[in-house]
Amino acid sequence: MRQLTFALWLLLIPAFVVAQEASVMQQIKTEGIENSQVMDIAFHLTEKSGPRLMNSPGYYRAMDYSIDQLKAWGLDNVAKDEWGDFGKGxxxxxxxxxxxxxxxxxxxxxxxxxxxxxxxxxxxxxxxxxxxxxxxxxxxxxxxxxxxxxxxxxxxxxxxxxDKADLVRYTKAELDSLGAIQLDKKEADTTGMAERRRKWIQSWRExxxxxxxxxxxxxxxxxxxxxxxxxxxxxxxxxxxxxxxxxxxxxxxxxxxxxxxxxxxxxxxxxxxxxxxxxxxxxxxxxYTDQEKGYNVIGEIIGTDPKLKDEVVMIGGHLDSWQGSVGATDNASGSAVMMEAMRILKTLNIKPKRTVRIGLWGGEEQGIHGSRGYVSKTFANREDMKLKPAHEKFNVYFNFDNGTGRINGIYLQENEAARDIMNKWLSPFEDLGATTITIENTGGTDHLSFDGVGLPGFQFIQDEVEYNSRTHHSNMDSYDHLV
Amino acid sequence: MRQLTFALWLLLIPAFVVAQEASVMQQIKTEGIENSQVMDIAFHLTEKSGPRLMNSPGYYRAMDYSIDQLKAWGLDNVAKDEWGDFGKGxxxxxxxxxxxxxxxxxxxxxxxxxxxxxxxxxxxxxxxxxxxxxxxxxxxxxxxxxxxxxxxxxxxxxxxxxDKADLVRYTKAELDSLGAIQLDKKEADTTGMAERRRKWIQSWRExxxxxxxxxxxxxxxxxxxxxxxxxxxxxxxxxxxxxxxxxxxxxxxxxxxxxxxxxxxxxxxxxxxxxxxxxxxxxxxxxYTDQEKGYNVIGEIIGTDPKLKDEVVMIGGHLDSWQGSVGATDNASGSAVMMEAMRILKTLNIKPKRTVRIGLWGGEEQGIHGSRGYVSKTFANREDMKLKPAHEKFNVYFNFDNGTGRINGIYLQENEAARDIMNKWLSPFEDLGATTITIENTGGTDHLSFDGVGLPGFQFIQDEVEYNSRTHHSNMDSYDHLV
Structure with missing residues (x-):
């Protein structure tokens, strides 16, 4: 629980678009520590809902719960959001x-x-x-x-x-080395990584x-x-x-x-x-063949500044999971942290100038379908790259989908221009260890949908904990494996 | 497989009662490495037989297999050996x-x-x-x-x-520290271990x-x-x-x-x-209520020296297991190693002067019943401590029951007098790492039945491997967890 609470302080950075005052940051920390509901949210998404395989009843139970909850906290425009065809549950x-x-x-x-x-x-x-x-x-x-x-x-x-512990955390040396990578000095692919990957894909297809x-x-x-x-x-x-x-x-x-x-x-x-x-x-x-469409959950806190409220800061994670357990670390953890972030903003009655929006995505596990569909219809179609008006008003998207580990910093996705902003942005969280900014890419989840149409979309550097050893897509991705 | 082979070289020390010649030792090593059958024996005891819960069909399948096998290798007096009442399967x-x-x-x-x-x-x-x-x-x-x-x-x-690897092996420092313990300097129970144990037993009973x-x-x-x-x-x-x-x-x-x-x-x-x-x-x-009695398996190679053949060197391990899996590390490993030791002696036609006997014990898991019953009727009754003639002819018993890990040496069971003998005895195996002799006791298994009536009974110092973390009495005590 400690670590999820920990992670969400960092995610409350959208608050900094409203107020950088220390008092607001302190209020947020206090609410997050003393009145945390993140584990209760996670319980509802996992054991109360069941496995959230896309278009299965468990997915819809979690969707209904999160819609009800976001509405109950007073968010605006909370709705299930159709993103296109998915297929069977x-x-x-x-x-x-x-x-x-x-x-x-x-x-x-x-x-x-x-x-x-x-x-x-x-x-x-x-x-x-x-x-x-x-x-x-x-x-x-x-x-x-x-x-x-x-x-x-x-x-x-x-x-x-x-012969290794299931539990894996970054060492300081590893983080330092991640942080030290420079874009213009990134080595060319001398190790044949691309070739190995191509072969792997070919052999997988066969x-x-x-x-x-x-x-x-x-x-x-x-x-x-x-x-x-x-x-x-x-x-x-x-x-x-x-x-x-x-x-x-x-x-x-x-x-x-x-x-x-x-x-x-x-x-x-x-x-x-x-x-x-x-x-x-x-x-x-x-x-289940009655429902071919796929749905995300979207909700927001509309900005209070008439000139800035069309600008959007967005946070999210995927709501769907695989079937072997209840997708606790993949990705009830991310959805719960993002929902809790919105709860805290509403509970403290923080009124952001810009709009803060949450996206809980469907169909991530079968190819980040939900966030792609949402981005396509809202910001820019990936096929023709035709930008929609909302594209230029979009500030940033932060994604949370790498298990239950501590946040150590952020991946820049090779966007060197973002380094200074991230540096300032992370500075209040230095004491929590979120200090590493790396130029590296990280893949595999919903920030790519934003990145793919030229919108800034980021993922955090999280400790693995047991993600690769035990929980990721396994029958052990259960509530007790949340930290 | 490597480690089981490894372990059994050491157990072939009974051969030293016949011949200390380097050539014999070399033959044994060669047979053990190049023609090892230990994993095949283990397969028959585990996956071919099933769980070997005492008096269940799996136990009797393993018993029949081992009797047939010991007979096929040419051992003498191979038989199921009744040791008294056990109860239901x-x-x-x-x-x-x-x-x-x-x-x-x-x-x-x-x-x-x-x-x-x-x-x-x-x-x-x-x-x-x-x-x-x-x-x-x-x-x-x-x-x-x-x-x-x-x-x-x-x-x-x-x-x-x-946060620790399942795999546990002794470090050199731990072995050195075990080896350095001295009987007369062993600390009194200042830490209250006995009191804690008493309380634990009381709470367990409650x-x-x-x-x-x-x-x-x-x-x-x-x-x-x-x-x-x-x-x-x-x-x-x-x-x-x-x-x-x-x-x-x-x-x-x-x-x-x-x-x-x-x-x-x-x-x-x-x-x-x-x-x-x-x-x-x-x-x-x-x-299963048709059979109240419990049975061990006993077999031997009768000594060739008329004056010495009444003297007995004995090796053994328990044949029974719990029900959650096939008892691979507890204790098919020990039974297989001991059977393989006998096979090698027969295959190489080594003719010991003293009798070498194997005991595969039943009912160990419910309280070392099989070995106790055997010792009671053969060497000395625990109740009245009345010694039988075989007691004074008995040389030594070596037990193997601590999983699948490498043998690092032996526990002296506080028998300081045995240190020199063990030192000589282990010397050919220095290159295999079996160098530690500790005055300490180790408990919980069949050597205690011998120790309890004043007969020298010993257990080896084995690496834990995954014994405590995964396999011991669990549904994961399966063939693949054998090393």
Whole structure:
């Protein structure tokens, strides 16, 4: 809780557009420390709502809650904001899986989103699939053999002993080194990073294509499920995302279940040792097709200065999550911090001259859809780069989406001109450790939607805490993992 | 694999009773490295057999395998060895649990051993129990309220961020400090350790008594289950042991399910927030009452020297495990290493002058029953300390039961007289790091059965690896966590 409170002081910087007086800053700090509601907001977004997979009931519960809450605090123009087409929602209604023979063992696993169910309780033998088989070989070698079977790749996943703590924080040296990078001296790509990335994307596409072919074959043949694993899935933590397209016109994806490597490897080893392995499983998942559109939540505090109120300072984070848990660090933390920032401004009756607006985005996890849609219709269309009038009135966007760690500073996104402003802006928060300004880019989330049409959009430098080791897109992204 | 191989070289020290020649040592090392079967033995004891809870089918599968294997290698007098009464076996036949409302979430959990089932699929609301209520208040306050309910203590379990690596190895300084302890200079108990331990035992007994009263009340009233958690149950790892007595005449214990703290806390928080939380669950567990006796596995290589063959050098580890996984580090590792040691002696046709005997113990987890029973009937009865003839012919017992870590040396169990012998004995293994000899005691496992009747019984100093952090008595004590 301490760290979320901590983070939001920094986010209350929009207040500095109204008043730089020390007394206001002090009021904000006091409200944030003594009357913090951030963990209560986070509780409502997570455990009260459930997983917030886009267009699923959990997403809409969180959306309704945040709209009600922002209205209750007295924000202006609070509304669900349509940003365009998204596609189907999906929700797990029942999930049971266990190894039934050679002996009984409950298995730790989670179905991938937008995959179909088993249509009741099934018992099925496991068949191992040659991981080296290309698309043609898959079809040739396995046609006629998959009916009633569960498919697993004939490949053991390497378990690596945890020789590092899950908890990761920046060291001073790391932050200093981030801060010291200079734009004109940034090294050219001598290490072949771009080439490696290109190869990685190519190999990812190939493996996706093969997975699709296998899924289609399994479906055609009447198989029961595919199970899969990865080196990160250990100790009971399972990372799980989508099992195919969520587009409204896409067919239901074949059932694909992410599994803890300990259980997955056990199954592979037993089948290799000629044990007849049978799993017992029941998956009931529901697709929601009544609503193709996607919605964000938008609300604002309209500026009080008639000349300045058309200017907008914006803060935000994404409201949606993956399905394995309740998206606590990805990204209820960001949404809760941003909502709490707005609450404090209203509670203290701070009247900004410019308009302060909050955006809680949908569909971030499937490609920052919500913020892109909002930016496109509000500021500039990405396709033709035609600017709308609001574009020139837009001041800045601050995004919060990197877990639950302390804010150490900010990424400039290679915008050297912003350094001086950020320096002044962060100065009241030096005592909280928010001192590092780096010219570097950081990617992967909603500030890119602003950055992409020439609007200043920034993300903070946050300690990872357990983001990469445990919580990010896993079944452990739960309320207790919030700091 | 490397480390298990490593460990067993050391255990082949019984060979030194036959031949100290360097050539024999070299042969043993070569066989252990180049033809190691230790991981294959471990696979049979773990994933092929299943959990080896005492008197359950998994235990008997592992027992049959090890008897067959020891016989196949040509050991003498291989047999299941009755050591007295144990009680019931128990096995999980089906386990499903999920939160059904306010929204659906599969929950990570595992039933405690020797608890009963649900008699089919049940849906039940959660009721929170005051953790401060004493036995009388429990009965007075909750009688009439528990029918059809699932009981949870109204107490959140603190989640602590993992700020240390799971992997733990001894540092040189720690080993040096262990080695430097002197018996006559061991400090008196000025820190109140004994007093703290006494208090801990008292508090443990009280909480067991309260749990028993609650379990009986729940059973009487027709509740569905109790759920419980602890600070160690995080990231999907769940530590789980017994839920009551396994004695043949004990009634079936009421269903008690150990749960991951993330899920447990979520349930408690939602009920506190007046959400009607319902769980859906099905537990089918089978009690085995056909066999009250407990059995170890014993086998030996009879010594070749007519004058010395009545003298016995013994090695061993326990074969049984808890139910949450396959007891890989506790203690398939120890059993596999000891079996592999015997295999190597036979494979190399080494003919010891004294008899070398292996004991694979049952019922260790419920109180080192198997080794105690064996020692009692073979060497000396603990009750009257009447020594049997074999007592004076007994040389030494080496036990292996501390996970999968490297052997750094040995505990002398305060037997200073053994220091010189151990020093000589360990000297060929200096290059493997087995150099520390400490006067300290180590407890908790089968060497105590020997020590308790005045026979030299020793345990090794092993690196913890993930023993305390992940595997020991948890659902993660799986094959992949073997090093």
């Amino acid at each position: 999906w929700e797990l209604k029942k999930f049971y899986i266990a190894m039934k023979s050679p002996w009984y063992k409950p298995v730790i696993a989670f179905p991938k989103a937008w995959t179909s169910g088993t249509n009741g309780l099934k018992t099925a033998a496991v068949i191992l699939i040659d991981p080296e088989a290309d698309s043609t070989a898959l079809v040739n070698n396995y046609r006629g053999k998959l009916a009633g079977k569960i498919l697993a790749m004939d490949k053991l996943i390497e378990y690596k002993l945890d 493996s996706r294509k093969k997975a699709e072919i296998l899924g289609n074959l399994a479906k055609e043949e009447g198989a029961v499920a595919i199970i899969s694993s990865s080196p990160r899935n250990h100790d009971g933590t399972v990372f799980v995302q989508q099992g195919g397209s969520h587009a409204m016109d896409a067919p239901e994806n074949f059932l694909d279940i992410a599994m803890a490597l300990e259980d997955y490897n056990m199954i592979v080893r037993l089948v290799r040792a000629n044990e007849p392995v049978e799993l017992e499983l029941e998956v009931d998942s529901q697709f | 128990w096995e999980l036949k089906k386990f499903y649990i999920a939160m059904k409302s306010p929204w659906y979430k599969p929950v990570i959990a595992f039933p405690k051993a020797w608890t009963s089932g649900t008699n089919g699929l049940k849906t039940a609301a959660v009721i929170l129990i005051d953790p401060e209520a004493d036995s009388t208040a429990l009965v007075n306050n909750y009688r009439g309220k528990l029918a059809g309910k699932i009981l949870a203590m109204d107490k959140l379990i603190e989640y602590k961020l993992d 909480s067991r008594k309260k749990a028993e009263i609650l379990g009986n009340l729940a059973k009487e009233e027709g509740a569905v289950a109790i759920i419980s958690s602890s600070p160690r149950n995080h990231d999907g790892t769940v530590f789980v042991q017994q839920g009551g007595s396994h004695a043949m005449d004990a009634p079936e214990n009421f269903l008690d399910i150990a749960m991951a703290l993330e899920d447990y806390n979520m349930i408690v928080r939602l009920v506190r927030a007046n959400e009607p939380v319902e769980l859906e669950l099905e537990v089918d567990s089978q009690f």
